[in-house]
Amino acid sequence: MKKFQSTIILLLLASILYAQVRLPKLISDGMILQREVPIKIWGWASPGEKVEIKFVDSAYSVAASDKGKWQIMIPPQNAGGPYKMEISASNKITINDILIGDVWVCSGQSNMELPMRRVEPVYKDIIANSSNKYIRQFYVPREYCFTERKKDFSDGKWTEANPQTVLDFTAVGYFFARELYDKYKIPIGLINTSLGGSPAEAWMSEEALKEFPHYYEELQKFKDYSLIEKIRKSDSVRINNWYTALRRKDEGYKNPDTPWYSTAMNTAGWDSIAIPGYWTNTPLEGTNGAVWFRKEIEIPESADKSSGLLILGRIVDADSVFVNGKFIGTVSYQYPPRRYRLPEGVLKPGRNLITVRVISNLGDGGFVPDKQYELVLKDTTIDLKGYWKYKTGAVMPPLESQTFIRWKPGGLFNAMLAPLFNYKIKGVVWYQGESNADRPVEYRRLFPALIKDWRNNWHQGDFPFLFVQLANFMEPDSAPSNSNWALLREAQTKALDLPNTGMAVTIDIGEWNDIHPLNKKDAGKRLALAAMKIAYGEDPVFSGPVYKSMRIEGNKIIIDFSHTGGGLVCKGNQLKHFAIAGADKKFVWANAEIKDNKVIVWSDEIKNPVAVRYAWADNPEGANLYNKEGLPASPFRTDDW
Known part of the structure; x- marks a missing residue:
């Protein structure tokens, strides 16, 4: 009898739990809803369950479908807030601090993903004064799926801008939002769904990819989960074996009493090399493995040595840094700037030793030129450019790159875009193209197909789609020449033939030695000018010639x-x-x-x-x-x- 009663109780509990009304991650505290259009609120409940919404002095209700899905359309609202929304079924959910304004989807690859944290050295005052409860971001988890369109995100929340949270905002998106808020004084919501390195085809639906059979076939291939696991395992084993062998072979670690970062290490037999610079055309050209670099500096007795910032530009590919024999930090790939905070007590008056172990995986390594290389104290800056001593710790065969499964066709569309389609938006800002620059002629068809695909799936007509043209990058040529980047810029320009599109030209704010230029303020401002014209009906000069x-x-x-x-x-x-x-x-x-x-x-x-x-x-x-x-x-x- 007790067993029977326990079973009944469990079934009742399961029924109650199943009946709980649920909401997507987007429908949550702090959300910004799109003004002046019907607002869709949706979620899940038990089949046939009645769901009621109370919002801005009105009530709305609907019964869930036989599959447990429900949606309610709220009439268009003017900009304003904050408001509260109550959603009731067998349970009750209250959503607080809701604003009505304009919602912009920020998507693309690393130059859109790049957060304010990365550009903090350039925009310290702006970050310090960034508190604004009317600018908010929803950060979409970086995930992929090839087999189905996801209904919701695994995580995510709305965050308002302040000096702490804004560090995780998309930098281009934040400056875009800042311009629009300053102009119109309405809430601006950013949905940050972007992923570094992603090509355009990763953001396209299976249906749209049928126009591009090679991508469509690749998507079918990666629907096989066992294939993905096989590739992951193979990559993991190969990469781990390479690094394990590198560590084992590295002479810099073999003597535990005097590793090469030790202040007691004798470097009399080490060679010298000018830093910064790539290894091409030096004795290190073609070296893959680990190379150690050391430099002695003198810190005046009078200098404040309580702490410091060690700035080492950018390093190809990975580095580990030691100061006076103490480990300071490491960066595992080439793109982030190297900015190492030194703890109190590491530095001393007189002679100090900086040691950098550089790992080159593939191609030539090096210290990227035309970047900052200095030790910054409170009252003193010490230039680190010049000759450093170096010695090769281990030579390895080139490390074949991992397979970036997350970049494969269709995967980001299904996981990072599809859950957005019920959410009403003002438009899209897009910064992508670098990963398609080796296929620029194809991009003439691919990029317009992507724009049409997104518009078809959002069912909001030809909403504004604004994009950044590729910035200037790489060493300049001394004579006129062919250029894939120029061809891709041309393909981007051709996309302006589509209605309600706008382009921000950035060939004057890039950096020859960095695919991630720091000037995101002008990029955001130029996008905002295009928005004022295309999305807001203003008549500014929004484009260059x-x-x-x-x-x-x-x-x-x-x-x-x-x-x-x-x-x-x-x-x-x-x-x-x-x-x-x-x-x-x-x-x-x-x-x-x-x-x-x-x-x-x-x-x-x-x-x-x-x-x-x-x-x-x-x-x-x-x-x-x-x-x-x-x-x-x-x-x-x-x-x-």
Whole structure:
């Protein structure tokens, strides 16, 4: 009898638990709902269960479907708040601190994912003054799925901006939101769904990928979970074995009494090398494995040595840092800036020793040039550039890269995008393209297909879709040349043919030695200008000059532009980065001047010109055509060669 009663109680408990109304992670405390459109609130309950919502002095109800799904449409609301929402069924959920405003989805790869924390050295004052309860972010967990569209996220919450939380906001998104809030004084919600390194095809639905059979077939392949586990295991074993062998072989660790980071280590036989610099064209060229670097510095007796910040630019690929024999920190991959806080008591007056163990996995390692390398004390800065001693600890074969399964086609769409489609939005801001730059011609079709795919799935018509054109990057070329990055920028520009799209040109705010430029403020501001035009119906000058047409007059080509604003201007003494070619398709640097709001291009070398290119390079350093409003001209070519 007791066993029977226990069974009944368990069944009743299970029934009660099953009947609990549940909400997606997005529908939670602090959320910002989209103003001036019908608002969808949805969730799960037991089949047929009545769900009631009370919100802004009104009540709404619905019965859950036979599959336990329910949704309620709330009439359009004006911007405002905070409000409270009560959702009742067999249980009751209260959602507090709700705002009504504009919701923007921030997506793409690492330049969108990059948080304010990474740009803190540039924007300390802005971060210190970032408290604003009307700017909020929902951070989407970095996950993937190939087999189905996820209904919800595994985690996530809304966070309002303040000097602590804003460090985890998307930097581009935050500056975008800041501009819009300052202009319109309405709440701005950011949904940060981005992932470093992700190619465009990872953000597209299975249906959209059918246009691209090679990606569609790859998606089918990765629906096999056993294949994913096999690849993971193989990668894990191979990578772990490589690092284990490296540690075992590394001479720098073999003598426990005097490891190479020890202050007692004799470095009389070590060689010297200039830092910063890549290993190419040095005795270390082609070295994979571990190389140790040491530098002695003198700290004046008068300097405040209570703490310090050791800035070591960027290092390819990984590093471990020791100061006076004490381990300070490590970074496991090449992209983050190296900024190591030194604990109190590590530094001393007089001689101090800095040791850096660098691991090069593949290709040439090195200390990235044109970055900060210094020890910053409270009252003293010590330059660390110059000659360091070095010695190779272990040589290893190149380490084959891991398989980035999360970047495979369709996986991010299903896990990081699909759960958003019920949530009403104002639009999308997108920063991506670097991972597709080796396939720029394909991007002409791929990127517009992605935009259409998202619009089809959101069922909100042609909502604003704003994007950042690739910034300048890599070493500049001394002569006109072909460029995949230029081709991809061209593909991005072509996407402007779609309605309600806008592009922020950033060829003037990149960094030749960093794929993640720190100037995210101007990128966000330029996106906001596009939003003011496309999403808010304002009429600002929101774009720099865009190529419109050309005509040939003798040995000159005259270029006409749209989006000239208050007029074309040259930032500098003369226009740069124009190239011209004849029928032989050989481009040479050209003269160029602004006349009657057009650009006239010519070269004494080309008597019969047929084509012009501008800023057509990975890094068009010095390209200086703008409009008077300070917005740069987009790179272009008049040919289709």
